Amino acid sequence: MIINFITIFPDFVESFTSFGLIKKAIRNNIIKLNIIPLSDYSTDNQNRVDDKPYGGGPGMLLRYEPIKKAMDSLGNNAYNIYLSPQGKKINKEVICNFLNMPEITLICGRYEGIDQRIIDNHIDEEISIGDYVISGGEIAAMVVLEALVRRIPGVPEDIESILSESFENGILDYPQFSRPETINGLSVPEVLLNGNHEEIRRWRRKMSLGITQSKRPDLLKNVKLTKEDDKLLKEYVDEQKKK
Numbered sequence: 001m002i003i004n005f006i007t008i009f010p011d012f013v014e015s016f017t018s019f020g021l022i023k024k025a026i027r028n029n030i031i032k033l034n035i036i037p038l039s040d041y042s043t044d045n046q047n048r049v050d051d052k053p054y055g056g057g058p059g060m061l062l063r064y065e066p067i068k069k070a071m072d073s074l075g076n077n078a079y080n081i082y083l084s085p086q087g088k089k090i091n092k093e094v095i096c097n098f099l100n101m102p103e104i105t106l107i108c109g110r111y112e113g114i115d116q117r118i119i120d121n122h123i124d125e126e127i128s129i130g131d132y133v134i135s136g137g138e139i140a141a142m143v144v145l146e147a148l149v150r151r152i153p154g155v156p157e158d159i160e161s162i163l164s165e166s167f168e169n170g171i172l173d174y175p176q177f178s179r180p181e182t183i184n185g186l187s188v189p190e191v192l193l194n195g196n197h198e199e200i201r202r203w204r205r206k207m208s209l210g211i212t213q214s215k216r217p218d219l220l221k222n223v224k225l226t227k228e229d230d231k232l233l234k235e236y237v238d239e240q241k242k243k
């Protein structure tokens with residue numbers, strides 16, 4: 001998969017992509033990353049890529065020409081994504097959809113954003129990381145990249161660990177513990193220590209369901225619960241009442 005970034009801060013993106021799963025995916029040729037400095041496509045002598053918005057008002061805007069030239073330099077095979085607070089909110093389905101694409105370009109805005117003519121004519125999808133505004137699209141694009149890369153077969157060592165995570169089956173992950181067994185009087189739940197795989201499975205499912213019900217009840221509305229799930233949820237509620 002080819003993933004292009006168009007950004008005014010290439011070093012920022014470069015540093016982020018030199019760690020963890022993204023670094024591994026690049027090293028193993030599972031993804032090819034092109035980080036395009038927008039300033040390379042400036043059309044003026046001072047390497048500027050921004051200008052004042054027509055009609056006045058505060059701030060600057062990334063101009064049409066440098067962005068279009070940067071996009072053209074990549075050919076026309078990519079699915080073009082503009083990171084924007086006005087976009088569709090990112091979730092697992094949005095990410096999985098990008099997984100099917102051989103090439104995507106992540107266009108990072110700055111200042112007041114980018115010239116609307118780019119959005120209207122050259123962007124396939126606008127994606128938001130939430131209902132708040134950050135200063136630039138780079139971090140939002142990195143969220144997309146990180147969420148995407150960890151789902152590409154061959155990148156994570158243990159795909160099982162991904163499949164048991166929050167949202168995978170429509171519910172949240174169960175609590176996890178590591179050594180030591182007891183610290184400051186706080187112990188690991190007994191069930192996780194007895195080696196009984198069936199009991200551990202039941203406990204994990206119960207905790208996932210219970211935690212989802214208390215933290216994100218909206219998610220449960222879309223999950224088809226089995227008879228066992230109903231029983232586990234009741235057990236969870238009863239146990240919480242006793243606490």
Ligand SMILES: C[S@@+](CC[C@H](N)C(=O)[O-])C[C@H]1O[C@@H](n2cnc3c(N)ncnc32)[C@H](O)[C@@H]1O
Pocket residue numbers: 082083084085086107108109110111112113114127128129130131132133134135136137138140
């Ligand atoms: C300060 S913001 C511009 C906000 C724009 N004037 C608005 O109110 O819709 C600058 C850039 O940050 C990025 N950005 C800000 N918030 C974002 C969000 N929630 N999701 C994705 N990108 C975001 C976009 O690329 C945007 O062009």
